[in-house]
Amino acid sequence: MSRLFEMETFLVVVEAGSFTAAADRLGVTKSYASKLVARLEDRLGARLLQRTTRQLKLTEVGRSYYERCSEAMRALSEAEAEATELQTSPQGRLRISLPSAFAIRHLAGPIAEFKTRYPALTIEAVLLDRKVDILAEGFDLAVRIGDLQDSSLIARKLASVDRAICASPSYLLRRGTPQKPADLIEHDCLLYAYHAVPTTWRFHGPSGETTVEVSGHMVSNHGELLVEAACQGLGLVFCPLFLTAHELRAGRLLRVLPAWRAPLAISAVFPNARHIPAKVRLFVDFLVSHFAHPCWADCD
Numbered sequence: 001m002s003r004l005f006e007m008e009t010f011l012v013v014v015e016a017g018s019f020t021a022a023a024d025r026l027g028v029t030k031s032y033a034s035k036l037v038a039r040l041e042d043r044l045g046a047r048l049l050q051r052t053t054r055q056l057k058l059t060e061v062g063r064s065y066y067e068r069c070s071e072a073m074r075a076l077s078e079a080e081a082e083a084t085e086l087q088t089s090p091q092g093r094l095r096i097s098l099p100s101a102f103a104i105r106h107l108a109g110p111i112a113e114f115k116t117r118y119p120a121l122t123i124e125a126v127l128l129d130r131k132v133d134i135l136a137e138g139f140d141l142a143v144r145i146g147d148l149q150d151s152s153l154i155a156r157k158l159a160s161v162d163r164a165i166c167a168s169p170s171y172l173l174r175r176g177t178p179q180k181p182a183d184l185i186e187h188d189c190l191l192y193a194y195h196a197v198p199t200t201w202r203f204h205g206p207s208g209e210t211t212v213e214v215s216g217h218m219v220s221n222h223g224e225l226l227v228e229a230a231c232q233g234l235g236l237v238f239c240p241l242f243l244t245a246h247e248l249r250a251g252r253l254l255r256v257l258p259a260w261r262a263p264l265a266i267s268a269v270f271p272n273a274r275h276i277p278a279k280v281r282l283f284v285d286f287l288v289s290h291f292a293h294p295c296w297a298d299c300d
Contacts, residue, residue: 006040007069009033010048014058014066090279093122097134097142100127101223102266106242107143110290114283121279129194129221134271140280141270143287145240153269154276156284159291161240163262164299165201166253170233178236178256181210188235189216190226201238205260227253240264245296255299266291 013022013033023033041048048062058066098107103125115123126139134142134153148155165184167177178184181203191198191214198219202211216235220226223243230237230244231252237244247253268284270276 003040003043006036006043008073009036010040011066011069011073013037013049013056014062018056089120090118090277090282091120092279093124094141094279094283095124095126095139096283097126097128097132097137097139099143099145100129101243102143102145102240103127104224106295110287114286117286118279118282134269140277141268141284143266143268145266146264148265148267148269152272154272155267155269156288157265157267158287159266159294161242161264161266161294161296163238163240163264164244164258165236165238165256165260166227166230166244166248167236167256168231168233168253169251171230171235172254172256174233181205181212181257181260184212184214184236187214188218189214190229190235190237191216191219192223192226192239193219193221203257203260203262205257210260238262241296241299242294245299248299 009022009026009028012025013019016022016025019030019033019037023030026033037049044061044065046061046065047059048065050057050059104127107125111123111125115121131144132139132142134140143158145161165178175187178187181201184201189199189201199214199216200211201214202209204210218226218229218234220229223239226237227239227243227247229235231247236256237253241248244253248255268287270280270284
C-alpha cells in the first residue's frame with residue numbers, strides 16, 4: 001500500500017507542479033509529500049525530480065517513470081470503475097441451475113422479462129433435476145425446491161408450495177375417492193423417481209405427520225409426465241401445486257385428501273461472498289417480487 005501511495009504522490013506532484021499544491025490535493029503535509037517522493041527515489045535508486053526554489057522538473061528517468069505510472073493508474077481507475085458498474089448494472093453471463101418442470105411452467109416468462117430489462121446480460125439457464133454443486137460446476141445461483149442442507153450457501157425464499165394428491169375425475173369415478181391416507185395403499189400411485197424413497201409418501205394433516213407406503217405401475221423422473229398420466233386416469237399423483245394448478249382449474253384433476261399436505265419451500269441459493277454480484281442480487285430480488293403472489297395460491 002505504501003508503494004502505491006508513493007507512486008500516487010509522485011504523480012500528483014508532477015501534475016500539480018509543486019509539493020505544496022500536491023499536499024493540498026492529497027490531504028497531507030508538504031513535508032510528508034516530499035518525504036514520500038524521496039523514499040520512492042531511494043527505493044528506485046534514481047532521481048525522478050530536479051528540485052529548485054522555483055520549480056520542479058522531471059529527469060529523463062522521471063519522465064519515463066511518470067508515463068508508465070500514469071498508464072498503471074489509469075488502468076487501476078478503469079478496473080475500479082468497471083467493478084463498481086458490475087455491482088450496479090448486470091453484465092456478462094448469469095449461469096443458473098433450474099428444476100426443469102418448474103422452470104418450463106413458471107420461470108420462462110420471468111427470465112425473458114428480466115433479460116429485456118438488462119440487455120447487456122447473457123443468461124444461461126440449465127435445467128437439471130439433480131442437486132448441483134454451484135461452485136464446482138460454475139453456476140452463479142440455483143433455484144431449489146424442498147429442504148436446504150448446504151449451510152455454506154446463501155438462501156432466499158421465493159415462495160411456498162404444497163405437494164398435494166390429485167387424480168382425474170375418471171379415475172376417482174372408477175376406483176373411488178380415498179377418505180384417509182391409509183386408503184392410498186389400495187390405489188395406483190404415480191411415482192416420482194427423484195424422491196428419496198418414491199414409494200414413501202409423507203403428509204401433514206389433522207392428526208400430525210403420517211407416512212404411507214404406496215405402490216404403482218408407473219415411475220418417472222419428470223413431474224409433468226406424471227401429471228399428464230394422472231390426467232389420463234392412470235393413477236394418483238403427489239406433486240407440488242405449481243405443476244397441477246392449471247389442471248385443477250380446468251377440472252382435469254381434482255384434489256384428494258385436501259386436509260393432508262406436504263409444504264415445500266422454493267428458494268434461490270448462491271455462494272456466500274462479501275460482495276454479491278449485481279446480476280445475482282438483482283435476479284433474486286426480481287424473483288422474490290415475481291412470486292410474491294404465486295399463481296398456484298388459489299389452489300391451496
